[in-house]
Amino acid sequence: MPLEFFKKPKIGRHIIGIYLLSFILLVILFYYHWILGIVMSVFYTISLYYSIKKEEQLVNQTEAYISTISYRVKKVGEEALLEMPFGIVLYGEENQIEWANPYMNQFSEEETLVGEDLEILSDEIIPQMKDTNKESFWLHINNSDYQVYNKRDDRLLYFFDRTRQTELQQLYHQERTVLGIIFLDNYEEITQNMDDTAKSQINSQVTSHLNNWSNENGIYLKRISQERFLAVFNQQILEQLEKSKFEILDNVRELITDSSVPLTLSIGIGLGSETLPSLGELTQSSLDLALGRGGDQVVVKDEQSGKVRFYGGKTNPMEKRTRVRARVISHALKELVKESDQVLIMGHRAPDMDSVGASIGVLKIALANDVEGFVVLDENDIDTGVQRLVDEIKEDDELWSHFIDPESALDIVTKDTLLVVVDTHKPSITIEEKLVNKTERVVVIDHHRRGEEFIEDPTLVYMEPYASSTAELVTELLEYQPNKLKLNMLESTALLAGIIVDTKSFTLRTGSRTFDAASYLRSRGADTVLVQKFLKEDLDIYVKRSRLIENTNIYRGNLAISVGNYRETYGPVVIAQAADTLLTMTGIEASFVISERQDGRIGISARSLGKVNVQVIMEKMNGGGHLTNAATQLDDMSVIDVYEWLKEIIDEYYEGGDQE
Numbered sequence: 001m002p003l004e005f006f007k008k009p010k011i012g013r014h015i016i017g018i019y020l021l022s023f024i025l026l027v028i029l030f031y032y033h034w035i036l037g038i039v040m041s042v043f044y045t046i047s048l049y050y051s052i053k054k055e056e057q058l059v060n061q062t063e064a065y066i067s068t069i070s071y072r073v074k075k076v077g078e079e080a081l082l083e084m085p086f087g088i089v090l091y092g093e094e095n096q097i098e099w100a101n102p103y104m105n106q107f108s109e110e111e112t113l114v115g116e117d118l119e120i121l122s123d124e125i126i127p128q129m130k131d132t133n134k135e136s137f138w139l140h141i142n143n144s145d146y147q148v149y150n151k152r153d154d155r156l157l158y159f160f161d162r163t164r165q166t167e168l169q170q171l172y173h174q175e176r177t178v179l180g181i182i183f184l185d186n187y188e189e190i191t192q193n194m195d196d197t198a199k200s201q202i203n204s205q206v207t208s209h210l211n212n213w214s215n216e217n218g219i220y221l222k223r224i225s226q227e228r229f230l231a232v233f234n235q236q237i238l239e240q241l242e243k244s245k246f247e248i249l250d251n252v253r254e255l256i257t258d259s260s261v262p263l264t265l266s267i268g269i270g271l272g273s274e275t276l277p278s279l280g281e282l283t284q285s286s287l288d289l290a291l292g293r294g295g296d297q298v299v300v301k302d303e304q305s306g307k308v309r310f311y312g313g314k315t316n317p318m319e320k321r322t323r324v325r326a327r328v329i330s331h332a333l334k335e336l337v338k339e340s341d342q343v344l345i346m347g348h349r350a351p352d353m354d355s356v357g358a359s360i361g362v363l364k365i366a367l368a369n370d371v372e373g374f375v376v377l378d379e380n381d382i383d384t385g386v387q388r389l390v391d392e393i394k395e396d397d398e399l400w401s402h403f404i405d406p407e408s409a410l411d412i413v414t415k416d417t418l419l420v421v422v423d424t425h426k427p428s429i430t431i432e433e434k435l436v437n438k439t440e441r442v443v444v445i446d447h448h449r450r451g452e453e454f455i456e457d458p459t460l461v462y463m464e465p466y467a468s469s470t471a472e473l474v475t476e477l478l479e480y481q482p483n484k485l486k487l488n489m490l491e492s493t494a495l496l497a498g499i500i501v502d503t504k505s506f507t508l509r510t511g512s513r514t515f516d517a518a519s520y521l522r523s524r525g526a527d528t529v530l531v532q533k534f535l536k537e538d539l540d541i542y543v544k545r546s547r548l549i550e551n552t553n554i555y556r557g558n559l560a561i562s563v564g565n566y567r568e569t570y571g572p573v574v575i576a577q578a579a580d581t582l583l584t585m586t587g588i589e590a591s592f593v594i595s596e597r598q599d600g601r602i603g604i605s606a607r608s609l610g611k612v613n614v615q616v617i618m619e620k621m622n623g624g625g626h627l628t629n630a631a632t633q634l635d636d637m638s639v640i641d642v643y644e645w646l647k648e649i650i651d652e653y654y655e656g657g658d659q660e
Contacts, residue, residue: 095129096116343418347421360375384538603634607629615630
């Protein structure tokens, strides 16, 4: 058989090898026995013929099968490209569509998208494609949501319809459990002198309002005590409540009681937590924050986003008629002082009369309990009025020996040191924030409404937003300390000055307990003439304040907004005084003063007579304070930018229903 036959590519190499070996054996057989060799040659030839035929048949079948598979795969690929339920777009360098599969025709009324700009699909597609950090992005087209994958090197876009996925995600989001605790802020205060009939009537009214509210909104409501209700609902219901600004607050506040004081609610709401126990803790934390801000409001904490939302807070906190809490706090503070090796007292940066006066009061508590105490003060960060008080303190060697600078405080603080923070609860604005982190024993005494930022894990908190000043709170604590506590004239005057400054000479946020505290200090020798000396101002400061007032515009008929001149800086006290002065003008319900500060930031001081909640407005500008007294400081903005932003916030406040 010719050798070319064995070279055919259709014959497998293993077959050729076997028959070559058989041919060699056959030659050897011919050499030794030629007759047997002839017989074997015949068998060899027949076997070889049938093997080659079988191999050729197998090869032909394989080639036919591969050809069929290739055709089918090609056909499937064409069908997938043209008929699969996702979009494919090839685009050019100028963002022109060069080719699109039939799926994409639904996005245009034209017969074809070829030649059209990509923006025919969506106005957002080009900006999204420019973000090189994104391999995919989302588009909302024709009421559907699409996830788009961008293959930049091939200029190729894939469109996948994720509408059903987003619907399921939205459904999951809306159905997540939300817990709420409803607390009747002043229920005990209002009902303590009521007879059973009146108490039953107010209970019935409150329960009826809350049950109607819960039924209308699909909320499960359960009363768990005289003052508390537990509410269980979902995030979809919460969104509805937030749109209505929690109108239940207004409904309950309008209830008629035997006293002239309205009944108010505080609601703490928690959501976004993975487990029910942590959700319960989040809800209680929200309620604590609402109560710490004075009550009559709703606080919503979302664990996933980390954001806190506030609603309500339209009324001033009601002054508590009982001093039980003051006595309990005073006793607890005394025990903490005795357990400490020393006491450090610190207020906020650029301290005012209230901060310094309250610090001196806490210092006297420490000394009365035979524990060394020091007031932390930065002399380089005080204004003129406080400087006069400090100069007077320096005349008293004994008292001045207990004042130290922040660096010295950091040197002497130990783990057993008690740190008392007065007139603020925000660590970022304390005189020395590092002190807060160097001891685990921290007490907070403050009269401001509680904000989102708060000192972490304080040992004792005494926050009463109804109080006129921190000096008032500290004065009440002094009354329950050991009898050997003696206030001298200067110490009493410093505390009284704090009360007078924060109440604007007993005209704002003044209750009966404010006058009781002032009376106590007066009986201990407080000098009102010396207070007036501290409060005197320089002529140049008076002129600067007048310039601020001159730049006032009236907005929305009863709001005064003053904007300081470009590159003209003012201290925070001057800005605050200008806002106070504007509030005395006829027809003005609230005042806002915007100016560049000496530290390079833009400051806003806001004041109100009570109808406008300036605290809510300032909180939206990263500030805070009281309903009638608030402020903020902003970085990297001009006074004009801040002015325009303030007007937007005010418009949102009025149009969104946050006002009274």
